Amino acid sequence: MEFIKPGRQFDFMSKRLYFIGASVLLLLLSIVTYFVPGLRLGTDFRGGTEIEVALKQSVPTTEIRHAVERAGFESPEVIEVTSPGTPNRVMIRVLEVNTLTEDQKQAVRHRLCLAEEGEATADPRCANVLVPTEIRFSPGGDKISLRYEKAPDLAAIEKQIEGIEGITLQSRERGVVLANERDHKVDIHLRSKGDLLLDGLRHELGDDKVPEQALRVEWIGPKAGAQLRDAAIKSVLIALIFIMGYIALRFDLRFAPGGIVALVHDVGIALGAMAVTQREITISTVAAMLTIVGYSINDTVIVYDRIRENLPRHRGLSFAAIINLSISEMLGRTIITSGVTALSMFAFLWWGTGMIKDFAFALLVGIAVGTYSSIYIAAPLTEWIDKRFFGGSAVQRRAPKRTKQEKRPHAVV
Structure with missing residues:
Protein backbone atom coordinates (compact mmCIF):
# COMPACT_ATOMS: atom_id res chain seq x y z
CA MET A 1 0.00 0.00 0.00
CA GLY A 42 -5.79 11.99 40.63
CA THR A 43 -5.80 10.17 43.92
CA ASP A 44 -2.45 8.61 42.99
CA PHE A 45 -0.69 11.97 43.36
CA ARG A 46 -2.68 14.03 45.82
CA GLY A 47 -3.82 11.28 48.19
CA GLY A 48 -7.34 10.36 49.20
CA THR A 49 -9.89 7.55 49.20
CA GLU A 50 -11.70 6.21 46.16
CA ILE A 51 -14.61 3.79 46.04
CA GLU A 52 -16.73 2.36 43.24
CA VAL A 53 -20.33 1.53 44.05
CA ALA A 54 -23.05 -0.17 42.01
CA LEU A 55 -26.17 1.59 43.25
CA LYS A 56 -29.44 -0.30 43.38
CA GLN A 57 -31.25 2.60 41.72
CA SER A 58 -30.27 5.48 39.48
CA VAL A 59 -29.33 8.53 41.58
CA PRO A 60 -28.21 11.92 40.16
CA THR A 61 -24.54 12.73 40.78
CA THR A 62 -25.46 16.05 42.44
CA GLU A 63 -27.60 14.21 44.98
CA ILE A 64 -24.78 11.76 45.68
CA ARG A 65 -22.31 14.63 46.12
CA HIS A 66 -24.57 16.40 48.63
CA ALA A 67 -25.07 13.13 50.52
CA VAL A 68 -21.31 12.62 50.79
CA GLU A 69 -20.87 16.16 52.10
CA ARG A 70 -23.59 15.66 54.69
CA ALA A 71 -21.78 12.48 55.77
CA GLY A 72 -18.80 14.63 56.80
CA PHE A 73 -16.50 14.50 53.76
CA GLU A 74 -15.15 17.62 52.05
CA SER A 75 -14.82 18.34 48.30
CA PRO A 76 -16.08 14.97 47.02
CA GLU A 77 -15.91 14.01 43.35
CA VAL A 78 -18.64 11.84 41.89
CA ILE A 79 -18.11 10.32 38.45
CA GLU A 80 -20.50 8.10 36.54
CA VAL A 81 -18.82 4.92 35.26
CA THR A 82 -20.27 3.35 32.12
CA SER A 83 -20.26 -0.42 32.42
CA PRO A 84 -22.64 -2.65 30.40
CA GLY A 85 -22.61 -5.41 33.03
CA THR A 86 -22.99 -3.13 36.06
CA PRO A 87 -25.66 -0.40 35.80
CA ASN A 88 -25.82 2.66 38.06
CA ARG A 89 -22.09 2.46 38.73
CA VAL A 90 -20.41 5.53 40.24
CA MET A 91 -16.92 6.39 41.42
CA ILE A 92 -16.59 8.59 44.51
CA ARG A 93 -13.35 10.27 45.58
CA VAL A 94 -12.69 12.16 48.79
CA LEU A 95 -9.53 13.77 50.16
CA GLU A 96 -9.71 12.00 53.52
CA VAL A 97 -7.48 8.96 54.00
CA ASN A 98 -7.18 6.16 56.54
CA THR A 99 -4.58 7.62 58.86
CA LEU A 100 -4.32 7.67 62.62
CA THR A 101 -3.05 10.84 64.25
CA GLU A 102 -0.33 10.77 66.89
CA ASP A 103 -2.95 11.62 69.54
CA GLN A 104 -5.03 8.61 68.49
CA LYS A 105 -1.98 6.33 68.54
CA GLN A 106 -1.06 7.59 71.98
CA ALA A 107 -4.64 6.99 73.16
CA VAL A 108 -4.44 3.40 71.90
CA ARG A 109 -1.15 2.83 73.70
CA HIS A 110 -2.61 4.30 76.88
CA ARG A 111 -5.71 2.06 76.72
CA LEU A 112 -3.49 -1.00 76.16
CA CYS A 113 -1.32 -0.02 79.16
CA LEU A 114 1.77 0.66 77.05
CA ALA A 115 4.31 3.38 77.66
CA GLU A 116 5.91 5.40 74.86
CA GLU A 117 8.77 2.92 74.37
CA GLY A 118 6.53 -0.18 74.40
CA GLU A 119 6.90 -0.97 78.12
CA ALA A 120 4.05 -1.34 80.60
CA THR A 121 2.89 1.82 82.30
CA ALA A 122 2.96 2.38 86.06
CA ASP A 123 -0.79 3.00 86.11
CA PRO A 124 -2.36 0.94 89.00
CA ARG A 125 -5.31 -0.10 86.80
CA CYS A 126 -2.85 -1.98 84.55
CA ALA A 127 -1.50 -4.18 87.37
CA ASN A 128 -3.51 -7.27 86.43
CA VAL A 129 -3.87 -6.53 82.70
CA LEU A 130 -2.02 -8.51 80.03
CA VAL A 131 0.18 -5.96 78.27
CA PRO A 132 1.29 -6.49 74.64
CA THR A 133 5.02 -6.74 73.99
CA GLU A 134 4.72 -5.15 70.55
CA ILE A 135 2.33 -2.80 68.78
CA ARG A 136 2.31 -1.81 65.10
CA PHE A 137 0.06 0.62 63.23
CA SER A 138 -0.54 -0.03 59.52
CA PRO A 139 0.32 2.83 57.13
CA GLY A 140 -3.32 2.95 56.08
CA GLY A 141 -4.56 3.39 59.63
CA ASP A 142 -7.06 0.54 59.21
CA LYS A 143 -5.26 -2.12 61.27
CA ILE A 144 -3.40 -2.36 64.58
CA SER A 145 -1.21 -5.42 65.19
CA LEU A 146 -0.40 -6.60 68.72
CA ARG A 147 1.85 -9.36 70.03
CA TYR A 148 1.60 -10.95 73.50
CA GLU A 149 3.70 -13.36 75.56
CA LYS A 150 0.72 -15.65 76.20
CA ALA A 151 -2.77 -16.21 74.85
CA PRO A 152 -4.71 -12.89 75.06
CA ASP A 153 -8.36 -12.27 75.90
CA LEU A 154 -9.92 -10.88 72.69
CA ALA A 155 -13.05 -9.60 74.48
CA ALA A 156 -10.89 -7.67 76.97
CA ILE A 157 -8.89 -6.11 74.13
CA GLU A 158 -12.11 -5.06 72.42
CA LYS A 159 -13.29 -3.31 75.59
CA GLN A 160 -9.93 -1.52 75.92
CA ILE A 161 -10.19 -0.09 72.38
CA GLU A 162 -13.84 0.98 72.53
CA GLY A 163 -14.55 4.64 73.10
CA ILE A 164 -11.42 6.15 71.54
CA GLU A 165 -12.43 9.14 69.43
CA GLY A 166 -12.09 8.55 65.68
CA ILE A 167 -11.47 4.79 66.04
CA THR A 168 -14.26 2.34 65.24
CA LEU A 169 -13.96 -1.42 65.00
CA GLN A 170 -14.86 -2.90 61.63
CA SER A 171 -17.42 -5.32 63.06
CA ARG A 172 -18.06 -7.59 66.03
CA GLU A 173 -16.84 -10.61 64.10
CA ARG A 174 -13.89 -8.95 62.33
CA GLY A 175 -12.95 -6.27 64.85
CA VAL A 176 -10.46 -8.10 67.07
CA VAL A 177 -9.15 -11.41 65.70
CA LEU A 178 -6.36 -13.83 66.60
CA ALA A 179 -4.04 -13.62 63.58
CA ASN A 180 -1.45 -16.16 64.78
CA GLU A 181 -2.20 -18.52 67.66
CA ARG A 182 1.41 -19.71 68.07
CA ASP A 183 2.89 -16.19 68.28
CA HIS A 184 -0.12 -14.80 70.18
CA LYS A 185 -0.55 -12.13 67.49
CA VAL A 186 -3.77 -10.12 67.43
CA ASP A 187 -5.05 -7.88 64.62
CA ILE A 188 -7.50 -5.08 65.35
CA HIS A 189 -9.39 -4.17 62.16
CA LEU A 190 -10.74 -0.62 62.09
CA ARG A 191 -13.34 0.85 59.81
CA SER A 192 -11.67 2.57 56.88
CA LYS A 193 -12.72 5.83 55.28
CA GLY A 194 -14.24 3.78 52.48
CA ASP A 195 -16.42 1.92 54.99
CA LEU A 196 -17.41 5.15 56.71
CA LEU A 197 -18.17 6.76 53.33
CA LEU A 198 -20.42 3.87 52.34
CA ASP A 199 -22.15 3.96 55.73
CA GLY A 200 -22.76 7.68 55.32
CA LEU A 201 -24.23 7.17 51.85
CA ARG A 202 -26.50 4.42 53.11
CA HIS A 203 -27.68 6.65 55.95
CA GLU A 204 -28.33 9.65 53.68
CA LEU A 205 -29.76 7.89 50.59
CA GLY A 206 -31.30 4.78 52.17
CA ASP A 207 -30.68 1.03 52.04
CA ASP A 208 -32.90 0.74 48.97
CA LYS A 209 -30.34 2.71 46.91
CA VAL A 210 -26.91 1.95 48.44
CA PRO A 211 -25.56 -1.64 48.66
CA GLU A 212 -23.89 -3.21 51.67
CA GLN A 213 -20.46 -3.40 50.03
CA ALA A 214 -18.51 -1.37 47.50
CA LEU A 215 -17.14 -2.87 44.28
CA ARG A 216 -13.71 -1.42 44.94
CA VAL A 217 -12.02 0.60 47.70
CA GLU A 218 -8.59 2.22 47.22
CA TRP A 219 -6.66 4.80 49.18
CA ILE A 220 -3.30 6.48 49.17
Whole structure:
Protein backbone atom coordinates (compact mmCIF):
# COMPACT_ATOMS: atom_id res chain seq x y z
CA MET A 1 0.00 0.00 0.00
CA GLU A 2 1.45 3.35 -1.09
CA PHE A 3 -0.05 6.65 0.02
CA ILE A 4 2.81 8.66 -1.46
CA LYS A 5 4.06 7.89 -4.97
CA PRO A 6 7.80 7.15 -5.18
CA GLY A 7 9.83 10.17 -6.22
CA ARG A 8 7.29 12.76 -5.07
CA GLN A 9 8.75 15.44 -2.84
CA PHE A 10 7.23 18.03 -0.52
CA ASP A 11 8.82 21.31 0.46
CA PHE A 12 8.45 21.11 4.24
CA MET A 13 11.35 23.39 5.08
CA SER A 14 10.01 26.44 3.27
CA LYS A 15 7.06 26.59 5.72
CA ARG A 16 9.01 25.68 8.84
CA LEU A 17 8.93 29.14 10.43
CA TYR A 18 5.12 29.25 10.36
CA PHE A 19 4.79 25.82 11.93
CA ILE A 20 7.51 26.46 14.51
CA GLY A 21 5.75 29.69 15.51
CA ALA A 22 2.45 27.82 15.84
CA SER A 23 4.16 25.15 17.98
CA VAL A 24 5.70 27.74 20.30
CA LEU A 25 2.30 29.42 20.73
CA LEU A 26 0.57 26.10 21.36
CA LEU A 27 3.22 25.05 23.89
CA LEU A 28 2.92 28.38 25.74
CA LEU A 29 -0.87 28.00 25.87
CA SER A 30 -0.40 24.48 27.22
CA ILE A 31 1.82 25.80 30.01
CA VAL A 32 -0.87 28.36 30.90
CA THR A 33 -3.44 25.56 31.20
CA TYR A 34 -1.25 23.92 33.85
CA PHE A 35 -2.36 26.76 36.15
CA VAL A 36 -5.72 27.79 34.65
CA PRO A 37 -7.80 25.62 34.82
CA GLY A 38 -4.90 23.56 36.21
CA LEU A 39 -3.83 19.94 36.10
CA ARG A 40 -6.41 17.66 37.68
CA LEU A 41 -4.27 15.35 39.80
CA GLY A 42 -5.79 11.99 40.63
CA THR A 43 -5.80 10.17 43.92
CA ASP A 44 -2.45 8.61 42.99
CA PHE A 45 -0.69 11.97 43.36
CA ARG A 46 -2.68 14.03 45.82
CA GLY A 47 -3.82 11.28 48.19
CA GLY A 48 -7.34 10.36 49.20
CA THR A 49 -9.89 7.55 49.20
CA GLU A 50 -11.70 6.21 46.16
CA ILE A 51 -14.61 3.79 46.04
CA GLU A 52 -16.73 2.36 43.24
CA VAL A 53 -20.33 1.53 44.05
CA ALA A 54 -23.05 -0.17 42.01
CA LEU A 55 -26.17 1.59 43.25
CA LYS A 56 -29.44 -0.30 43.38
CA GLN A 57 -31.25 2.60 41.72
CA SER A 58 -30.27 5.48 39.48
CA VAL A 59 -29.33 8.53 41.58
CA PRO A 60 -28.21 11.92 40.16
CA THR A 61 -24.54 12.73 40.78
CA THR A 62 -25.46 16.05 42.44
CA GLU A 63 -27.60 14.21 44.98
CA ILE A 64 -24.78 11.76 45.68
CA ARG A 65 -22.31 14.63 46.12
CA HIS A 66 -24.57 16.40 48.63
CA ALA A 67 -25.07 13.13 50.52
CA VAL A 68 -21.31 12.62 50.79
CA GLU A 69 -20.87 16.16 52.10
CA ARG A 70 -23.59 15.66 54.69
CA ALA A 71 -21.78 12.48 55.77
CA GLY A 72 -18.80 14.63 56.80
CA PHE A 73 -16.50 14.50 53.76
CA GLU A 74 -15.15 17.62 52.05
CA SER A 75 -14.82 18.34 48.30
CA PRO A 76 -16.08 14.97 47.02
CA GLU A 77 -15.91 14.01 43.35
CA VAL A 78 -18.64 11.84 41.89
CA ILE A 79 -18.11 10.32 38.45
CA GLU A 80 -20.50 8.10 36.54
CA VAL A 81 -18.82 4.92 35.26
CA THR A 82 -20.27 3.35 32.12
CA SER A 83 -20.26 -0.42 32.42
CA PRO A 84 -22.64 -2.65 30.40
CA GLY A 85 -22.61 -5.41 33.03
CA THR A 86 -22.99 -3.13 36.06
CA PRO A 87 -25.66 -0.40 35.80
CA ASN A 88 -25.82 2.66 38.06
CA ARG A 89 -22.09 2.46 38.73
CA VAL A 90 -20.41 5.53 40.24
CA MET A 91 -16.92 6.39 41.42
CA ILE A 92 -16.59 8.59 44.51
CA ARG A 93 -13.35 10.27 45.58
CA VAL A 94 -12.69 12.16 48.79
CA LEU A 95 -9.53 13.77 50.16
CA GLU A 96 -9.71 12.00 53.52
CA VAL A 97 -7.48 8.96 54.00
CA ASN A 98 -7.18 6.16 56.54
CA THR A 99 -4.58 7.62 58.86
CA LEU A 100 -4.32 7.67 62.62
CA THR A 101 -3.05 10.84 64.25
CA GLU A 102 -0.33 10.77 66.89
CA ASP A 103 -2.95 11.62 69.54
CA GLN A 104 -5.03 8.61 68.49
CA LYS A 105 -1.98 6.33 68.54
CA GLN A 106 -1.06 7.59 71.98
CA ALA A 107 -4.64 6.99 73.16
CA VAL A 108 -4.44 3.40 71.90
CA ARG A 109 -1.15 2.83 73.70
CA HIS A 110 -2.61 4.30 76.88
CA ARG A 111 -5.71 2.06 76.72
CA LEU A 112 -3.49 -1.00 76.16
CA CYS A 113 -1.32 -0.02 79.16
CA LEU A 114 1.77 0.66 77.05
CA ALA A 115 4.31 3.38 77.66
CA GLU A 116 5.91 5.40 74.86
CA GLU A 117 8.77 2.92 74.37
CA GLY A 118 6.53 -0.18 74.40
CA GLU A 119 6.90 -0.97 78.12
CA ALA A 120 4.05 -1.34 80.60
CA THR A 121 2.89 1.82 82.30
CA ALA A 122 2.96 2.38 86.06
CA ASP A 123 -0.79 3.00 86.11
CA PRO A 124 -2.36 0.94 89.00
CA ARG A 125 -5.31 -0.10 86.80
CA CYS A 126 -2.85 -1.98 84.55
CA ALA A 127 -1.50 -4.18 87.37
CA ASN A 128 -3.51 -7.27 86.43
CA VAL A 129 -3.87 -6.53 82.70
CA LEU A 130 -2.02 -8.51 80.03
CA VAL A 131 0.18 -5.96 78.27
CA PRO A 132 1.29 -6.49 74.64
CA THR A 133 5.02 -6.74 73.99
CA GLU A 134 4.72 -5.15 70.55
CA ILE A 135 2.33 -2.80 68.78
CA ARG A 136 2.31 -1.81 65.10
CA PHE A 137 0.06 0.62 63.23
CA SER A 138 -0.54 -0.03 59.52
CA PRO A 139 0.32 2.83 57.13
CA GLY A 140 -3.32 2.95 56.08
CA GLY A 141 -4.56 3.39 59.63
CA ASP A 142 -7.06 0.54 59.21
CA LYS A 143 -5.26 -2.12 61.27
CA ILE A 144 -3.40 -2.36 64.58
CA SER A 145 -1.21 -5.42 65.19
CA LEU A 146 -0.40 -6.60 68.72
CA ARG A 147 1.85 -9.36 70.03
CA TYR A 148 1.60 -10.95 73.50
CA GLU A 149 3.70 -13.36 75.56
CA LYS A 150 0.72 -15.65 76.20
CA ALA A 151 -2.77 -16.21 74.85
CA PRO A 152 -4.71 -12.89 75.06
CA ASP A 153 -8.36 -12.27 75.90
CA LEU A 154 -9.92 -10.88 72.69
CA ALA A 155 -13.05 -9.60 74.48
CA ALA A 156 -10.89 -7.67 76.97
CA ILE A 157 -8.89 -6.11 74.13
CA GLU A 158 -12.11 -5.06 72.42
CA LYS A 159 -13.29 -3.31 75.59
CA GLN A 160 -9.93 -1.52 75.92
CA ILE A 161 -10.19 -0.09 72.38
CA GLU A 162 -13.84 0.98 72.53
CA GLY A 163 -14.55 4.64 73.10
CA ILE A 164 -11.42 6.15 71.54
CA GLU A 165 -12.43 9.14 69.43
CA GLY A 166 -12.09 8.55 65.68
CA ILE A 167 -11.47 4.79 66.04
CA THR A 168 -14.26 2.34 65.24
CA LEU A 169 -13.96 -1.42 65.00
CA GLN A 170 -14.86 -2.90 61.63
CA SER A 171 -17.42 -5.32 63.06
CA ARG A 172 -18.06 -7.59 66.03
CA GLU A 173 -16.84 -10.61 64.10
CA ARG A 174 -13.89 -8.95 62.33
CA GLY A 175 -12.95 -6.27 64.85
CA VAL A 176 -10.46 -8.10 67.07
CA VAL A 177 -9.15 -11.41 65.70
CA LEU A 178 -6.36 -13.83 66.60
CA ALA A 179 -4.04 -13.62 63.58
CA ASN A 180 -1.45 -16.16 64.78
CA GLU A 181 -2.20 -18.52 67.66
CA ARG A 182 1.41 -19.71 68.07
CA ASP A 183 2.89 -16.19 68.28
CA HIS A 184 -0.12 -14.80 70.18
CA LYS A 185 -0.55 -12.13 67.49
CA VAL A 186 -3.77 -10.12 67.43
CA ASP A 187 -5.05 -7.88 64.62
CA ILE A 188 -7.50 -5.08 65.35
CA HIS A 189 -9.39 -4.17 62.16
CA LEU A 190 -10.74 -0.62 62.09
CA ARG A 191 -13.34 0.85 59.81
CA SER A 192 -11.67 2.57 56.88
CA LYS A 193 -12.72 5.83 55.28
CA GLY A 194 -14.24 3.78 52.48
CA ASP A 195 -16.42 1.92 54.99
CA LEU A 196 -17.41 5.15 56.71
CA LEU A 197 -18.17 6.76 53.33
CA LEU A 198 -20.42 3.87 52.34
CA ASP A 199 -22.15 3.96 55.73
CA GLY A 200 -22.76 7.68 55.32
CA LEU A 201 -24.23 7.17 51.85
CA ARG A 202 -26.50 4.42 53.11
CA HIS A 203 -27.68 6.65 55.95
CA GLU A 204 -28.33 9.65 53.68
CA LEU A 205 -29.76 7.89 50.59
CA GLY A 206 -31.30 4.78 52.17
CA ASP A 207 -30.68 1.03 52.04
CA ASP A 208 -32.90 0.74 48.97
CA LYS A 209 -30.34 2.71 46.91
CA VAL A 210 -26.91 1.95 48.44
CA PRO A 211 -25.56 -1.64 48.66
CA GLU A 212 -23.89 -3.21 51.67
CA GLN A 213 -20.46 -3.40 50.03
CA ALA A 214 -18.51 -1.37 47.50
CA LEU A 215 -17.14 -2.87 44.28
CA ARG A 216 -13.71 -1.42 44.94
CA VAL A 217 -12.02 0.60 47.70
CA GLU A 218 -8.59 2.22 47.22
CA TRP A 219 -6.66 4.80 49.18
CA ILE A 220 -3.30 6.48 49.17
CA GLY A 221 -1.76 8.86 51.70
CA PRO A 222 -0.63 12.40 50.75
CA LYS A 223 3.01 11.57 51.52
CA ALA A 224 2.97 8.54 49.26
CA GLY A 225 1.19 10.60 46.60
CA ALA A 226 3.92 13.24 46.70
CA GLN A 227 6.57 10.53 46.39
CA LEU A 228 4.80 9.06 43.37
CA ARG A 229 4.57 12.52 41.77
CA ASP A 230 8.29 13.19 42.26
CA ALA A 231 9.18 9.72 40.97
CA ALA A 232 7.04 10.29 37.87
CA ILE A 233 8.78 13.59 37.08
CA LYS A 234 12.20 12.00 37.59
CA SER A 235 11.35 9.07 35.34
CA VAL A 236 10.43 11.37 32.45
CA LEU A 237 13.55 13.53 32.92
CA ILE A 238 15.84 10.50 33.10
CA ALA A 239 14.26 9.11 29.94
CA LEU A 240 14.95 12.40 28.12
CA ILE A 241 18.60 12.45 29.26
CA PHE A 242 19.27 8.89 28.09
CA ILE A 243 17.52 9.52 24.79
CA MET A 244 19.67 12.60 24.18
CA GLY A 245 22.80 10.55 24.87
CA TYR A 246 21.65 7.79 22.53
CA ILE A 247 20.98 10.18 19.64
CA ALA A 248 24.31 11.98 20.16
CA LEU A 249 26.20 8.66 20.00
CA ARG A 250 24.04 7.06 17.30
CA PHE A 251 24.06 10.01 14.92
CA ASP A 252 25.79 13.27 15.72
CA LEU A 253 25.79 15.85 18.47
CA ARG A 254 23.88 18.29 16.27
CA PHE A 255 20.95 15.84 16.03
CA ALA A 256 20.34 15.42 19.78
CA PRO A 257 18.88 18.87 20.69
CA GLY A 258 16.25 18.66 17.97
CA GLY A 259 15.05 15.27 19.20
CA ILE A 260 14.85 16.40 22.83
CA VAL A 261 13.05 19.66 22.00
CA ALA A 262 10.55 17.63 19.98
CA LEU A 263 9.95 15.32 22.95
CA VAL A 264 9.42 18.23 25.35
CA HIS A 265 7.07 19.74 22.78
CA ASP A 266 5.05 16.50 22.52
CA VAL A 267 4.75 15.84 26.27
CA GLY A 268 4.00 19.51 27.03
CA ILE A 269 1.14 19.71 24.54
CA ALA A 270 -0.26 16.33 25.58
CA LEU A 271 -0.37 17.48 29.22
CA GLY A 272 -2.00 20.72 28.08
CA ALA A 273 -4.72 18.73 26.32
CA MET A 274 -5.29 16.75 29.53
CA ALA A 275 -5.58 20.01 31.48
CA VAL A 276 -8.02 21.62 29.01
CA THR A 277 -10.30 18.59 29.01
CA GLN A 278 -9.85 18.20 32.81
CA ARG A 279 -8.86 14.56 32.54
CA GLU A 280 -7.14 13.09 35.57
CA ILE A 281 -3.36 12.88 35.80
CA THR A 282 -2.65 9.45 37.29
CA ILE A 283 0.05 6.78 37.13
CA SER A 284 -1.57 5.61 33.89
CA THR A 285 -1.13 9.10 32.48
CA VAL A 286 2.59 9.00 33.31
CA ALA A 287 2.77 5.66 31.48
CA ALA A 288 1.06 7.33 28.52
CA MET A 289 3.59 10.19 28.58
CA LEU A 290 6.51 7.74 28.56
CA THR A 291 4.84 5.86 25.71
CA ILE A 292 4.55 9.14 23.80
CA VAL A 293 8.25 9.78 24.39
CA GLY A 294 9.13 6.36 23.01
CA TYR A 295 6.76 6.63 20.05
CA SER A 296 7.89 10.13 19.11
CA ILE A 297 11.62 9.43 19.34
CA ASN A 298 11.16 6.28 17.26
CA ASP A 299 9.61 8.35 14.46
CA THR A 300 12.31 11.02 14.82
CA VAL A 301 15.15 8.48 14.72
CA ILE A 302 13.78 6.98 11.50
CA VAL A 303 13.75 10.43 9.87
CA TYR A 304 17.26 11.13 11.19
CA ASP A 305 18.49 7.81 9.85
CA ARG A 306 17.17 8.58 6.36
CA ILE A 307 18.79 12.05 6.49
CA ARG A 308 22.11 10.47 7.37
CA GLU A 309 21.78 8.00 4.48
CA ASN A 310 20.93 10.74 1.98
CA LEU A 311 23.76 13.12 2.96
CA PRO A 312 26.49 11.21 1.03
CA ARG A 313 24.10 10.18 -1.76
CA HIS A 314 23.02 13.69 -2.76
CA ARG A 315 26.14 15.77 -2.37
CA GLY A 316 24.95 18.60 -4.51
CA LEU A 317 21.88 19.35 -2.41
CA SER A 318 21.65 21.67 0.57
CA PHE A 319 20.89 20.33 4.04
CA ALA A 320 17.33 21.72 3.83
CA ALA A 321 16.75 19.99 0.49
CA ILE A 322 18.05 16.69 1.90
CA ILE A 323 15.66 17.02 4.85
CA ASN A 324 12.75 17.58 2.43
CA LEU A 325 13.81 14.53 0.43
CA SER A 326 14.23 12.33 3.51
CA ILE A 327 10.89 13.26 5.09
CA SER A 328 9.09 12.81 1.76
CA GLU A 329 10.56 9.33 1.39
CA MET A 330 9.41 8.36 4.92
CA LEU A 331 6.01 10.10 4.80
CA GLY A 332 4.11 7.05 3.52
CA ARG A 333 5.54 4.85 6.26
CA THR A 334 4.68 7.48 8.89
CA ILE A 335 1.07 7.74 7.70
CA ILE A 336 0.58 3.97 7.88
CA THR A 337 2.14 3.41 11.31
CA SER A 338 0.56 6.49 12.91
CA GLY A 339 -2.82 5.75 11.33
CA VAL A 340 -2.93 2.14 12.55
CA THR A 341 -1.91 3.15 16.08
CA ALA A 342 -4.45 5.98 16.11
CA LEU A 343 -7.25 3.60 15.06
CA SER A 344 -6.43 1.37 18.02
CA MET A 345 -6.53 4.33 20.39
CA PHE A 346 -9.88 5.48 18.93
CA ALA A 347 -11.30 2.06 19.78
CA PHE A 348 -10.07 2.34 23.37
CA LEU A 349 -11.40 5.90 23.62
CA TRP A 350 -14.83 4.88 22.30
CA TRP A 351 -15.39 1.58 24.09
CA GLY A 352 -13.02 1.91 27.05
CA THR A 353 -13.90 3.03 30.55
CA GLY A 354 -12.23 5.09 33.27
CA MET A 355 -8.46 5.31 33.08
CA ILE A 356 -8.37 3.44 29.74
CA LYS A 357 -10.12 6.40 28.10
CA ASP A 358 -7.69 8.90 29.61
CA PHE A 359 -4.73 6.76 28.52
CA ALA A 360 -6.09 6.49 24.96
CA PHE A 361 -6.80 10.23 24.78
CA ALA A 362 -3.25 11.12 25.87
CA LEU A 363 -1.77 8.72 23.32
CA LEU A 364 -3.95 10.07 20.51
CA VAL A 365 -2.74 13.59 21.17
CA GLY A 366 0.83 12.30 21.52
CA ILE A 367 0.69 10.44 18.19
CA ALA A 368 -0.55 13.56 16.39
CA VAL A 369 1.99 15.99 17.86
CA GLY A 370 4.77 13.36 17.75
CA THR A 371 4.35 12.84 14.01
CA TYR A 372 4.14 16.59 13.47
CA SER A 373 7.20 17.37 15.62
CA SER A 374 9.41 14.90 13.74
CA ILE A 375 8.77 16.90 10.57
CA TYR A 376 8.53 20.51 11.72
CA ILE A 377 10.47 20.59 15.01
CA ALA A 378 13.28 18.02 15.14
CA ALA A 379 14.52 18.19 11.54
CA PRO A 380 14.38 22.03 11.10
CA LEU A 381 16.11 22.55 14.47
CA THR A 382 18.87 20.16 13.44
CA GLU A 383 19.38 22.14 10.21
CA TRP A 384 19.53 25.42 12.17
CA ILE A 385 22.04 24.03 14.68
CA ASP A 386 24.23 22.75 11.84
CA LYS A 387 24.20 26.14 10.16
CA ARG A 388 24.53 28.24 13.34
CA PHE A 389 27.11 26.29 15.35
CA PHE A 390 28.81 23.97 12.87
CA GLY A 391 29.02 26.23 9.82
CA GLY A 392 26.97 23.90 7.66
CA SER A 393 29.60 21.17 7.91
CA ALA A 394 27.03 18.38 7.66
CA VAL A 395 26.95 18.97 3.89
CA GLN A 396 30.38 20.52 3.38
CA ARG A 397 32.35 17.70 4.90
CA ARG A 398 30.61 15.28 2.55
CA ALA A 399 31.28 17.37 -0.54
CA PRO A 400 33.19 15.46 -3.23
CA LYS A 401 36.91 16.08 -3.32
CA ARG A 402 38.21 17.64 -6.49
CA THR A 403 41.01 15.83 -8.25
CA LYS A 404 44.26 17.53 -9.21
CA GLN A 405 43.15 17.61 -12.82
CA GLU A 406 39.92 19.41 -11.84
CA LYS A 407 41.85 21.95 -9.79
CA ARG A 408 44.28 22.73 -12.69
CA PRO A 409 43.07 25.78 -14.67
CA HIS A 410 42.19 25.18 -18.30
CA ALA A 411 44.46 26.64 -20.92
CA VAL A 412 43.07 29.53 -22.85
CA VAL A 413 43.48 29.18 -26.60
